Amino acid sequence: MSSDLSLQQIAESVTKSVLNASDKDLEGFQKIMEETVKVREGHRNLQRLIKSFSTSTIQRS
Structure with missing residues (x-):
């Protein structure tokens, strides 16, 4: 079972x-959203790096 929320559910x-x-609350919420986007982008970049490393390691074997 997936615990992912849709954008509609969040809204x-x-x-x-x-x-x-x-x-003040909205400014705090905005900061949380901005950091969430950074974490999401970082996660995607990490996945790409891992995939690239795994592929290059397999090719060297």
Whole structure:
């Protein structure tokens, strides 16, 4: 079973909270989202590096 949330599920779950949030809360939320994007990009880059390393190691064998 997958625990991944769809964008729609995320939007539906935070809509009321975001509408009632203070500017400070929204700034904090924005920082969290920005860091989440960085982590996601880093994860993708790490997967590419691992795949590239695995492929080059297999070719050397």
